[in-house]
Amino acid sequence: MATRRQRTERRADALSKERIVAAAVELLDAAGEGGLTFRVLTERLETGPGAIYWHVANKGELLVAATDAVVAAALAGEPAGSPHSPRDGIRAVALGLFDAIDEHPWLTTQLSVQLSRNPRGPVTPRIFESIGRQVRALGVPEGDWFTATSVLVHYILGAAGQNAANGRALGPDVDRAEFLDAVSTAWEDLDPDEYPFARAVADQMREHDDRAQFLAGIDLVLIGITARHRLGG
Amino acid sequence: MATRRQRTERRADALSKERIVAAAVELLDAAGEGGLTFRVLTERLETGPGAIYWHVANKGELLVAATDAVVAAALAGEPAGSPHSPRDGIRAVALGLFDAIDEHPWLTTQLSVQLSRNPRGPVTPRIFESIGRQVRALGVPEGDWFTATSVLVHYILGAAGQNAANGRALGPDVDRAEFLDAVSTAWEDLDPDEYPFARAVADQMREHDDRAQFLAGIDLVLIGITARHRLGG
DNA sequence: ACCTGAACACCGTTCAAGT
DNA sequence: ACCTGAACACCGTTCAAGT
Numbered sequence: 001m002a003t004r005r006q007r008t009e010r011r012a013d014a015l016s017k018e019r020i021v022a023a024a025v026e027l028l029d030a031a032g033e034g035g036l037t038f039r040v041l042t043e044r045l046e047t048g049p050g051a052i053y054w055h056v057a058n059k060g061e062l063l064v065a066a067t068d069a070v071v072a073a074a075l076a077g078e079p080a081g082s083p084h085s086p087r088d089g090i091r092a093v094a095l096g097l098f099d100a101i102d103e104h105p106w107l108t109t110q111l112s113v114q115l116s117r118n119p120r121g122p123v124t125p126r127i128f129e130s131i132g133r134q135v136r137a138l139g140v141p142e143g144d145w146f147t148a149t150s151v152l153v154h155y156i157l158g159a160a161g162q163n164a165a166n167g168r169a170l171g172p173d174v175d176r177a178e179f180l181d182a183v184s185t186a187w188e189d190l191d192p193d194e195y196p197f198a199r200a201v202a203d204q205m206r207e208h209d210d211r212a213q214f215l216a217g218i219d220l221v222l223i224g225i226t227a228r229h230r231l232g233g
Numbered sequence: 234m235a236t237r238r239q240r241t242e243r244r245a246d247a248l249s250k251e252r253i254v255a256a257a258v259e260l261l262d263a264a265g266e267g268g269l270t271f272r273v274l275t276e277r278l279e280t281g282p283g284a285i286y287w288h289v290a291n292k293g294e295l296l297v298a299a300t301d302a303v304v305a306a307a308l309a310g311e312p313a314g315s316p317h318s319p320r321d322g323i324r325a326v327a328l329g330l331f332d333a334i335d336e337h338p339w340l341t342t343q344l345s346v347q348l349s350r351n352p353r354g355p356v357t358p359r360i361f362e363s364i365g366r367q368v369r370a371l372g373v374p375e376g377d378w379f380t381a382t383s384v385l386v387h388y389i390l391g392a393a394g395q396n397a398a399n400g401r402a403l404g405p406d407v408d409r410a411e412f413l414d415a416v417s418t419a420w421e422d423l424d425p426d427e428y429p430f431a432r433a434v435a436d437q438m439r440e441h442d443d444r445a446q447f448l449a450g451i452d453l454v455l456i457g458i459t460a461r462h463r464l465g466g
Numbered sequence: 467a468c469c470t471g472a473a474c475a476c477c478g479t480t481c482a483a484g485t
Numbered sequence: 486a487c488c489t490g491a492a493c494a495c496c497g498t499t500c501a502a503g504t
Contacts, residue, residue, distance in 0.1 A: 050498095162383075197365035
């Protein structure tokens with residue numbers, strides 16, 4: 001039986017789930033959550049909706065795939081046996097996610113939705129694994145693994161999401177200093193009796209360094225994680 | 234000039250923003266995010282869309298108001314000068330939010346969206362205030378207020394959201410034990426080389442007590458917050 | 467097996483018109 | 486001042502039909 005190869009590809013730029021996901025990420029990056037639409041996706045890919053639905057079950061699956069693609073890329077820089085200490089490993093993973101969320105602000109909502117409603121999808125285990133591995137390497141007793149990892153994951157995603165919003169909240173014409181100043185002012189104008197703390201803390205928001213602030217939070221958690229069993233928890 | 238009262242109300246059940254928001258909360262509770270629609274809202278309130286738009290600018294404002302109403306109610310139990318210690322105060326606020334999110338799972342997404350995209354809205358300062366006040370009472374140095382409060386807030390909302398999803402993820406016909414078992418099994422089936430941590434931790438998910446787990450995370454953070462300046466931060 | 471594109475049911479929002 | 490309801494532009498999804 002002679003070897004018979006497929007003579008020609010259907011078309012040079014054949015559709016595939018990967019190409020669709022890549023286009024989806026581009027649209028999300030360019031215009032946020034609302035920018036991903038089957039109409040503009042079909043235009044961009046020069047097809048009809050039916051073609052996309054042949055590769056992808058629905059919009060939800062597309063969003064999961066887009067999220068996972070971006071998160072996987074962000075975490076790819078951290079191979080299993082990295083040279084640095086577990087603490088530095090955690091900082092590296094945290095900053096990787098921080099930057100990814102800053103570059104792709106639509107991740108904020110997607111990660112929140114997928115961590116809660118979609119724990120069997122690819123995203124949740126991927127994130128827990130990358131953090132949890134370092135927690136284990138830290139020497140935390142097994143009973144604390146889940147708690148410690150949860151605290152880290154939720155803080156990382158929450159704080160990174162808040163930071164990302166500062167960056168582009170009101171479009172590219174409003175820069176972040178301007179935006180933070182407006183928020184800070186709004187908090188200072190709150191009722192003094194009802195919001196003493198918010199008012200007191202408002203000024204710190206104005207000129208803080210986000211990465212430093214973010215890492216300070218990570219360190220606070222790391223102290224809690226290690227102090228706990230060092231004290232004999 | 235004789236006292237002349239308004240003779241009659243327009244209609245006994247006149248529309249108001251409060252009534253609209255209350256109806257919105259009911260719809261969200263009954264059918265989740267997708268359950269809130271201007272069509273069903275107008276049916277429920279026996280009006281047309283124009284009537285609602287006279288009281289509310291758009292759907293976003295309606296969601297902000299619904300979120301704030303529920304969160305405010307959840308935090309109302311904690312007046313300024315409560316009798317207990319700051320630690321117990323934090324636990325109480327945390328559990329109040331935990332339960333609110335459990336009862337209104339749609340809060341998970343809304344709080345994530347509003348904390349990041351909407352820091353000038355009513356919800357973000359309200360939550361930061363209720364936690365931050367107790368952090369201050371803990372004796373934390375002022376420079377750490379924002380960091381400590383952020384860690385607590387993000388952990389509380391993230392972990393509570395994940396818990397709420399366990400409750401009703403697949404409708405009322407699937408109970409939580411069944412759901413957790415399915416997630417746990419899915420994690421155990423992951424690739425052993427890529428996901429050693431997720432596999433190791435999967436079994437703990439199966440029969441854990443959520444409130445205990447949640448409070449363990451709070452305590453871990455509290456240790457970090459206090460150990461930090463006790464060690465001379 | 468893979469793609470086309472018209473059609474369907476639905477959505478948030480607007481607005482001229484009424485009281 | 487407050488409400489009515491038809492209309493608009495848009496959305497995700499389906500499906501008979503093509504190659």
